[in-house]
Amino acid sequence: MAFDSRDPYDAAALYDMWLNCSRCPTTFDFEPGGDINLDYYHRIGQQARREHWAVLPASSQGGELVFNILCPDCATRLGVQGFEGRLDGAEPIIDQICEAMLKAS
Numbered sequence: 881m882a883f884d885s886r887d888p889y890d891a892a893a894l895y896d897m898w899l900n901c902s903r904c905p906t907t908f909d910f911e912p913g914g915d916i917n918l919d920y921y922h923r924i925g926q927q928a929r930r931e932h933w934a935v936l937p938a939s940s941q942g943g944e945l946v947f948n949i950l951c952p953d954c955a956t957r958l959g960v961q962g963f964e965g966r967l968d969g970a971e972p973i974i975d976q977i978c979e980a981m982l983k984a985s
């Protein structure tokens with residue numbers, strides 16, 4: 881499995897650089913080091929999924945893509961399930977970042 885820009889977890893890891901809970905100070909505990917590339921974000925995204933972080937894509941008022949991210953504790957407290965759907969491809973910003981990273985690597 882490689883980075884998938886339609887996977888909300890991969891996309892959130894790439895877009896937000898790292899995952900911070902939007903409701904509490906918890907930060908996703910990822911392993912630093914290694915090359916920063918799409919594989920790296922894929923690894924973070926899938927680890928967050930396994931650890932039951934909730935990643936909820938939403939559009940802000942300006943139409944900008946935002947992710948509401950909840951740590952496992954907050955997700956449980958709020959009764960939120962992880963988002964298991966797919967991004968619908970209407971997020972060109974993610975593809976743009978992917979392309980830029982591929983060119984840079």
Ligand SMILES: [Zn+2]
Nearest residue numbers: 901904951954
């Ligand atoms: Zn939290």
